[in-house]
Amino acid sequence: MPKNENTAFISENLHNFKHFDAAFDCLHMINLNEFVPNIYIDLRYAGNDNFMHTPMYPFHTAIAYARKPVAEALKAVQEALNAKGLSLKIWDAYRPYAVTVAFWKRVHDERYVANPANGSGHNRGIAVDVTLVQLHNGMPLDMGTDFDNFTDSAHGNFSQFPSQILANRKLLQDIMTTHGFKALPTEWWHFSWINAANFPVLNIPFKKMKKIVQ
Numbered sequence: 224m225p226k227n228e229n230t231a232f233i234s235e236n237l238h239n240f241k242h243f244d245a246a247f248d249c250l251h252m253i254n255l256n257e258f259v260p261n262i263y264i265d266l267r268y269a270g271n272d273n274f275m276h277t278p279m280y281p282f283h284t285a286i287a288y289a290r291k292p293v294a295e296a297l298k299a300v301q302e303a304l305n306a307k308g309l310s311l312k313i314w315d316a317y318r319p320y321a322v323t324v325a326f327w328k329r330v331h332d333e334r335y336v337a338n339p340a341n342g343s344g345h346n347r348g349i350a351v352d353v354t355l356v357q358l359h360n361g362m363p364l365d366m367g368t369d370f371d372n373f374t375d376s377a378h379g380n381f382s383q384f385p386s387q388i389l390a391n392r393k394l395l396q397d398i399m400t401t402h403g404f405k406a407l408p409t410e411w412w413h414f415s416w417i418n419a420a421n422f423p424v425l426n427i428p429f430k431k432m433k434k435i436v437q
């Protein structure tokens with residue numbers, strides 16, 4: 224398993240990425256649309272409906288990527304949810320490093336935006352921003368706040384919501400953590416995989432990723 228120090232980014236070196244993607248099964252990048260049955264994907268950074276108020280990914284990007292162990296865990300989560308008539312909806316997954324740098328210029332607060340000095344779980348392909356929707360029509364469950372709500376009400380321990388909202392949040396958190404994800408205390412929608420240092424930070428743009436990942 225290759226390790227990388229915080230500053231030793233693979234960056235946009237496609238040759239390195241292809242080598243590691245082929246050589247190390249756990250680093251393989253997966254197309255979640257194809258791999259996770261029935262999943263809803265709405266990449267909020269591919270439109271204007273995000274805290275930057277402008278597309279940070281190519282407009283209308285609709286394919287989400289994550290590393291293989293993450294994709295396999297999401298598939299297991301999705302199977303458990305589908306049995307309840309529910310589905311995951313992905314708001315963000317793999318995020319090119321350059322986008323994290325742009326976020327940091329806008330929001331200098333490590334509670335809500337990853338410091339580029341460390342790279343983020345999203346840059347490593349091991350973090351996802353998700354919510355729950357009805358499987359048959361995509362109607363969202365009420366989680367109390369929208370995505371990227373940078374207030375205390377987005378915190379996992381915020382308790383001043385009606386019981387149904389708290390139950391919806393608990394359902395999401397329980398099912399994700401049961402399948403190996405770690406929750407983030409400040410964002411109810413953010414979950415990351417373990418051993419982040421094993422997964423290099425990537426700055427492969429979506430258009431290049433699309434050509435590489437089958």
Ligand SMILES: [Zn+2]
Pocket residue numbers: 315345350351352412413414
């Ligand atoms: Zn996130």
